[in-house]
Amino acid sequence: MLISLSFSAMIYRGATFELNRIERIQRVRLSFPPRPGIEPEIVEETKRRIALALASLNLIILGVSGAAGYFLAGKTLKPISEMLENQKKFVSDASHELRTPLTSLKSEIEVNLRDKNLDLRGAKKVLASNLEEVNNLQNLSDKLIKLTRYPKGGNNFLPIKISLSVIAKEATSKVSSLAESKKIEITNKIRNITLEGEKESLVELFVIFLDNAIKYSPRGGNIELTAVKTDSRAVISFVDHGLGIDKEDIPHIFDRF
Template sequence: MKNEPSLLWRLRRYLHRQSREPGAALFSGLRLRLTLWYSSVLAIALIFFGVTLYLGVQQLLLSPITDDLTSHAQMGAQGWLAISPDHSCSMPSPRPGVVPDIVPHDPILIACFDQNANLLQEENTSQLPTAFLDTSLALKAMQNGSASDIIDTGGPLGQVDRYALGIPGPDGKSYLGVIVVGKSVQAQETALSIILTLLFAVGGVTMLGAVIGGLFLSHRALVPARLAWNNQQRFIADASHELRTPLTLLRADAEVLLRSRKGMDPEDAELLEDIVTEANHMTTLANNMLTLARLDAGSQHREHEVVSLDTIVQAGLRRVTAFADQKSITLHAEVRDDLRVIGDPLLLEQALLVLLDNAIKYNHAGGSVTIHTALVDQQAQIEISDTGIGIPAEHLPNLGERFYRVDKARSRAAGGTGLGLSIARSIATSHDGSLRLESTPHEGTRALLTLPAASSSQTHQAQEAIALASPPMQSK
């Protein structure tokens, strides 16, 4: 008992460490999907095996009884026609040397009905269970020639298998009556019930073991993929970080040379301008790749502050106003000042800038961009709508994939890298939010950034934490 807290603490520490590992969300989803596939295949196999086994045993147990009842009904029909209607339910005597099927501990129940489905009284009729004498089966036999069912008679007989056979009249169109025979199948039904219970129990335990084993095996199977993914993310982050310094120096040197362009050959000046443009593009690409690698690895430093969406939106609008004026784009804002979220203001502003930049960049001259914030089901939403060129429906599912661009030539000319939406979506995901895109060609695009809204209690707790973290003011 003394080791329980230590084991629980170690388990929580292990799970926390697993959740903090790079790509934990990605590989957790893969692990669950693999386990689901393993379990589904096993479940289908178990269901097929169980149904086949149950039906096979049912046929093995009940088929001889059905054949026996059919034989007795035919013998009863012969007795009806050969002996006399007054003794219609009397069985013909067995031939010499033939042992009768009826034994004292497992009797055959017999009842006869006339053409109006009225019970014909015999010596043993009063000893038959009431449920066995129900006329519904006799009526079905008069319509179809024969019928069968299983009823619960209660008492020692329990479940009884009944078979009814119509006695055809001389004209072959009507029936003289119906003979109903039955036999207790309580022992067989009990055996089938036990088999069914065992199948469910064994199947449930097997499925539980399959899920646990599947989680373990899928975790082991994904270890090489996890290592390769971590190495790839580390390589991208290191390469992006190392590229930023030489690119910055290259751009700075080219800009210095351009200051003395008056004494320079015009073609050389154009080459230097191309160098500056490409250096800027590559610097943006390296920065975006580094940001994505850090977001994927969970190493991106992220603050947890109470952030006003009004502040984020106003800051984003200020940064894109000049770009919008250059493109003759009108900006409209319909922002609530009471929406708060818990997150990193710099990252949220970066995601907003990505969406605003795309809305302006792929818009028509004289178009407009509208920003609207709302609170829907305790979710803070930032909606950015534009009147731009729109996106064909077949491209919408792929938006957000890295380096995916609808029009590569136009995106390249506009300075796009194909990573902006990936960054915005990763930032939204890291804040437990989502990013959804809707678009109609030649009409515009709508981006909806959804984030969990901060409750008043969360806001109060965050403010108290900031107050406690701040150093106290010293009086002079």
């Protein structure tokens, strides 16, 4: 806008200078026979029109540049705003996840501290429960660290060729006790499909899906693992007979929490 105003001032000054120069020349020629010239009123009217045209032009430029600036600023700030919003949500959700085991741990300790009849056996039971909550906190903190590293490419994992059947077998073994507690049978139909990846991350991903399927499946249910290779991809399916996902929650399936 400053540049536009500067150019307008230069144009106005140049135009009015020429008009004033013509007027001065005509004053000098007063001793000569009168010649047709420019009336002073016409000169002033021309100056006024030039100033009005330049002012209108600057207002148009101001409006267009303001609208363009607003649009471009919105486009530029939108990803930053979304990133900050996601960061706030992540911190809020992480705090909530950490608060749950901490609240349970604190409540259990406070209750047992007020128990005057607490014996050695009861104290050991409390300590075992506390240790379990501490392990949960440690696992949660490890997962949070992984969540912050994955988007930044902070993992120096070297992909290796690995069989999906091996991944499925290890993941099924990790959740077997949870499945047995609900009398749930896990059927692994994944056979010899080889891909390139990082073993620990793939096993952890399988465990997350299986753990979720077990939690939301009815007692005595069945979970089926299948995989189909298509070109350079492997499509893996975890089929359970649980409650399913509400339609309003489907867009948030890949959210962190």
